[in-house]
Amino acid sequence: xxxxxxxxxxxxxxxxxxxxxxxxxxxxxxxxxxxxxxxxxxxxxxxxxxxxxxxxxxxxxxxxxxxxxxxxxxxxxxxxxxxxxxxxxxxxxxxxxxxxxxxxxxxxxxxxxxxxxxxxx
Ligand SMILES: [Zn+2]
Numbered sequence: 001x002x003x004x005x006x007x008x009x010x011x012x013x014x015x016x017x018x019x020x021x022x023x024x025x026x027x028x029x030x031x032x033x034x035x036x037x038x039x040x041x042x043x044x045x046x047x048x049x050x051x052x053x054x055x056x057x058x059x060x061x062x063x064x065x066x067x068x069x070x071x072x073x074x075x076x077x078x079x080x081x082x083x084x085x086x087x088x089x090x091x092x093x094x095x096x097x098x099x100x101x102x103x104x105x106x107x108x109x110x111x112x113x114x115x116x117x118x119x120x121x
Pocket of ligand 1: 090091092093094095110111112113114115
């Protein structure tokens, strides 16, 4: 276990973040169903500016939902790693992830330099 990390504190942070993520997902779902019912009233979407706005709104909300679902998965993994004692270790290079990076995003699985390298590939 990374000595810099207090498991109880880490789990509390993860739980706090999970609460935020779950609240957002509920909000997004209600927005999606609002758009869905508004959309069903607009049959001629392609020629209707209102229909276009709704379609745009829909894909925006869908995108957000994907992001939060991804983070929710990351949180599951993070909790498992706290229990396994491997939390705070980069999955890619095996080095400890700097505490300030974990404070910003407790569910992160890779250190910033590995994540950057992943993006560039
Ligand atoms: Zn790394």
